[in-house]
Amino acid sequence: MLQPFEKFKTGYVSRLIELDKLYLVTQTYNRAGGTGIGNKIPLILSDYDDLGLAKIHYKAVLNDKYSAIIHLARPAHKEKLVYMTGPDSPYEMYWAVVKSKIQLEQQVNKKYKDKMRAYITENTTWRLEKDSGIRPSVQLIFGELFIVIKHGKQVVRVKFEELEK
Incomplete structure (x- = not known):
């Protein structure tokens, strides 16, 4: 975790x-x-x-x-x-602070890329090409970590614990 x-x-x-x-x-x-x-x-x-x-x-x-x-x-x-x-x-x-938001976002993108894609496939109507990029960012809302995933002009916010399952 x-x-x-x-x-x-x-x-x-x-x-x-x-x-x-x-x-x-x-x-x-x-x-x-x-x-x-x-x-x-x-x-x-x-x-x-x-x-x-x-x-x-x-x-x-x-x-x-x-x-x-x-x-x-x-x-x-x-x-x-x-x-x-x-x-x-x-x-x-x-x-509820991180040393580097950029470093955390890179770590999330690297370690959870497949889980983010699986989440998108299961929970959105987005059609991702194999090589299409998604742009995750990190948000803190009431002490909970959220990942905001952007694809084109579309955006989805996911509790980070959902990606860790």
């Missing part, structure tokens, strides 16, 4: 504050798949500079028992996040 996101480090907290990204939404991170140390619970953080957008994300994952909004301007929230990233925390924290 591809795990593209950065592990969240305590040092990122001050950088997020500098960037005015004061709102973080937490949720269970199923893509961590076995990268956890011991029995740590994998969580992913999505950052926002707008509380309204953070609330929309939070409402979308409300059924997740680990969903929350962390407000970095509140000392108690900031302290809790620092604890959550520490070695004694029961959590393994990831941040």
Whole structure:
């Protein structure tokens, strides 16, 4: 299972504050798949500079028992996040950012090309020639990784986990 996101480090907290990204939404991170140390619970953080957008994300994952909004301007929230990233925390924290979107897209195209073609064949009316290209790109929506596949002027968005099956 591809795990593209950065592990969240305590040092990122001050950088997020500098960037005015004061709102973080937490949720269970199923893509961590076995990268956890011991029995740590994998969580992913999505950052926002707008509380309204953070609330929309939070409402979308409300059924997740680990969903929350962390407000970095509140000392108690900031302290809790620092604890959550520490070695004694029961959590393994990831941040919904990638080092290189281009590199990730190239990796997806190389490793999942056949699965993308199979998905297109089974779920669209597109007629692909054997040598015709598809242009995948990566999107993150509410902490979920999506692949956007373009062919000509047509576009389809697929949850990445659908391609991994």
